[in-house]
Every structure is written in C-alpha cells, then in structure tokens.
Amino acid sequence: MHANVLRYFVEVARCGSIRKAAQNLYVASSAVNRQILKLESEMGTELFDRLPSGIRLNAAGERVLQHIRGTLNDFHLMRSELDELKGERKGHVSVVAMDSLFVDFLPATVEEFSDAYPAVTYSIAAVPPHDVPMRVLSGEYDVGITYITKLPAGLDVVTEVPLPPGVVMASSHPLAKKERITFDECRHHAFLRLEGRSPIQGVTSNDFPAFWESLAPSVTCNSTTLLKRLIASGRGISFFSKLAFLDELSRGDVMWRPIDDENVNELTVGIIIPNQRALPHVTGEFVERMVRRLKHVELTLREF
Structure with missing residues (x-):
C-alpha cells in the first residue's frame, strides 16, 4: 500500500x-x-x-x-x-545479547521486523557475552547472540560470522599505525573498560587474566554508548567487536586493529537457539531476519 x-x-x-x-x-x-x-x-x-x-x-x-x-x-x-x-502474525520475541549489538544491529532488526509484524511484542536484554548461553538454555529467552565458544549441550548455532573483538581507538591514536596490537602494548595507553568480566576471558592465553586485572583503566562503566564517545574523542582505547562501531568505522572516526592472539582472532559472533524446544513461528521469522542482517553486516565490515 x-x-x-x-x-x-x-x-x-x-x-x-x-x-x-x-x-x-x-x-x-x-x-x-x-x-x-x-x-x-x-x-x-x-x-x-x-x-x-x-x-x-x-x-x-x-x-x-x-x-x-x-x-x-x-x-x-x-x-x-x-x-x-x-489471529495471525502475533506473538512475542525474546532475545538476549551482548551489549555491542544494542548500538545498531538489534534496533535496526526490530524496526524492520515491526513493519511486517506490527502486533509482535519484544523482550530484549543486554548481558555479558558469557551469560548469554545460560539465559537461552534456561528458557528465560528464546534466542541469544554472543561470541561462540564451547556451548553447553542443548543449544544450536543458527549462524556465525567472524567478527572477533579487537582494539578500537581514535583514528589519530599512535596504535592505529600498527597492523596488530599486543596486550602488553595496550598496557601503556589509557584504557576504557566495560564493567565486569572481559568478553575474551577464557579464550586467550593463561596470562590474560593477570593482564586484565593489572590494568588501571581511566574509565570503567557499563555503557557501550559512553565508551564509544570517549574512544572516538581520543580519550583511550578499548576491546570491542566492529559491530559496535559501524558508523564510526565507515566515517573514519575510529580504527579497529586485531589483537595479536590467534585464539581471539578465531572468535565468531553467532545466533544461538535451544534444540530441546520448538520456537514459536514468529520467533523463527525474527531469527531469519537476524541471520540475513548479520551476514550483511559481515560483508559491510570486511573493508574496515
């Protein structure tokens, strides 16, 4: 119409x-x-x-x-x-995801889906990456999006794309000239840290926990939005996937560099669902939209 x-x-x-x-x-x-x-x-x-x-x-x-x-x-x-x-095209979609997906990915997906399914309601929660699988497995949420590591039994990966965390900084930052950045190099620059456990805890070397705890961050908070602004303004560096910086990367406001650790660089972001219970029809449709958007984002971010 x-x-x-x-x-x-x-x-x-x-x-x-x-x-x-x-x-x-x-x-x-x-x-x-x-x-x-x-x-x-x-x-x-x-x-x-x-x-x-x-x-x-x-x-x-x-x-x-x-x-x-x-x-x-x-x-x-x-x-x-x-x-x-x-009595059609109704239902409730529940999603739990890591915080970086709330910057652009999930808002855009919900907006698109709401055009086709205006009667659908949503419950969407941001939690640390390592908490996502158990929230889905428990039945609290039907769908999760997080870094894919070893998952507990009872969960399936619908799709996954290579979007590992790396070091994000203003384009003028000295580390932006490097191709890869070591943990030790991060130690010598102002660090901006999301509150809580690191998203790459458990997938790096045994030395990482000691490195993480030894950092004296200039800012610690639980808001990706706040950290994004501070990073772009040159106040420090941080660890993030490119997912949280779609606009800033395309404009050249920030630079993303891989961490010099193969375990980290092999991390993928994936959509997970339970395999012990059937998803409602409308949730399945929503998952299909997320899969399409996640693959599109992967292609877009290859150039940055």
Missing part, C-alpha cells in the same frame, strides 16, 4: 546518510538516492540540505516526515487490528 519511497525517506531522515539508510534497507545507495530525488521532484522542492557530513532535513522535509510518520502509524495500527481479527 505504501511505495518504497516512504520507507526510504524515513530511513534517510533517521540516519542522516543515504549510505547508512541503504545498508539498513538492504538496497543499493543509488536506489535510495533515486527515490529521494524522485520524491523531491514530485514535491517541487528539496527536502534535505546536503552537507559535507551527510544530509539533514530542511523545513519542507520536516513537514513531509511528519505526514509520512502519521500515515505509516495509521497503516501499522490498521495492520495490527487486522492481525487481531485473523
């Missing part, structure tokens, strides 16, 4: 970038740009200000966005009411 141009317009307005919107929509940037230009031609006015850093809605664009959001909201409400009448 609604042309692609409406979805494209809303996503470009949200992202402030045609490239980023195209990535979230799984289409070529040229296709998104054509639709935006077509809409501006039909409206008889430009809807975005083109800036060196991206694009931004102008006054006319804000008015169009207001109308489109109202239209799409009415459409989703109508779809929900029809689904209620038919």
Whole structure:
C-alpha cells in the first residue's frame, strides 16, 4: 500500500546518510538516492540540505516526515487490528545479547521486523557475552547472540560470522599505525573498560587474566554508548567487536586493529537457539531476519 519511497525517506531522515539508510534497507545507495530525488521532484522542492557530513532535513522535509510518520502509524495500527481479527502474525520475541549489538544491529532488526509484524511484542536484554548461553538454555529467552565458544549441550548455532573483538581507538591514536596490537602494548595507553568480566576471558592465553586485572583503566562503566564517545574523542582505547562501531568505522572516526592472539582472532559472533524446544513461528521469522542482517553486516565490515 505504501511505495518504497516512504520507507526510504524515513530511513534517510533517521540516519542522516543515504549510505547508512541503504545498508539498513538492504538496497543499493543509488536506489535510495533515486527515490529521494524522485520524491523531491514530485514535491517541487528539496527536502534535505546536503552537507559535507551527510544530509539533514530542511523545513519542507520536516513537514513531509511528519505526514509520512502519521500515515505509516495509521497503516501499522490498521495492520495490527487486522492481525487481531485473523489471529495471525502475533506473538512475542525474546532475545538476549551482548551489549555491542544494542548500538545498531538489534534496533535496526526490530524496526524492520515491526513493519511486517506490527502486533509482535519484544523482550530484549543486554548481558555479558558469557551469560548469554545460560539465559537461552534456561528458557528465560528464546534466542541469544554472543561470541561462540564451547556451548553447553542443548543449544544450536543458527549462524556465525567472524567478527572477533579487537582494539578500537581514535583514528589519530599512535596504535592505529600498527597492523596488530599486543596486550602488553595496550598496557601503556589509557584504557576504557566495560564493567565486569572481559568478553575474551577464557579464550586467550593463561596470562590474560593477570593482564586484565593489572590494568588501571581511566574509565570503567557499563555503557557501550559512553565508551564509544570517549574512544572516538581520543580519550583511550578499548576491546570491542566492529559491530559496535559501524558508523564510526565507515566515517573514519575510529580504527579497529586485531589483537595479536590467534585464539581471539578465531572468535565468531553467532545466533544461538535451544534444540530441546520448538520456537514459536514468529520467533523463527525474527531469527531469519537476524541471520540475513548479520551476514550483511559481515560483508559491510570486511573493508574496515
């Protein structure tokens, strides 16, 4: 009922970038740009200000966005009411994942899925990577996303991609010139640490726990969002997968370098589900969307 141009317009307005919107929509940037230009031609006015850093809605664009959001909201409400009448396309999706997936991956997946399944509700929790498997195995959540190490019996890996943690720093940082970075080199620079156990604890050498405990981080917190900002502003380095820095890597604000440890570099990020119980239909559909998006992200991040 609604042309692609409406979805494209809303996503470009949200992202402030045609490239980023195209990535979230799984289409070529040229296709998104054509639709935006077509809409501006039909409206008889430009809807975005083109800036060196991206694009931004102008006054006319804000008015169009207001109308489109109202239209799409009415459409989703109508779809929900029809689904209620038919008893279809409803259900609840429960996901537990490591914190870095809450920056971009999970929000984009839920937004996309909600367009097709507006009556679905969600429970989504962020926990340390090593806690994810047991949360799924216990039945507290149906789906998990985490680093794949040795999993307990009762869990299956739906898909996994090579997105290991590495050292993230501002592009101007001295370590950005190196191809690989050792744990000892990290010791000599301001370190920004997520609170709790390291995500690579248990998969590195026996010396790693002592190294981790010996660090005197300049900042310790439980917020990836806060650490991302401090890293980009040059306040220190940290350990993260590229997943948490999609935008910053594409803009060149930060650099990611592998850790000089083969065990770490072999780590994958995967989607896990229980093999002892059947997932609800709507959860299975959500898992398929996550698989597609995770593989797309892997391809996008290969160049960084």
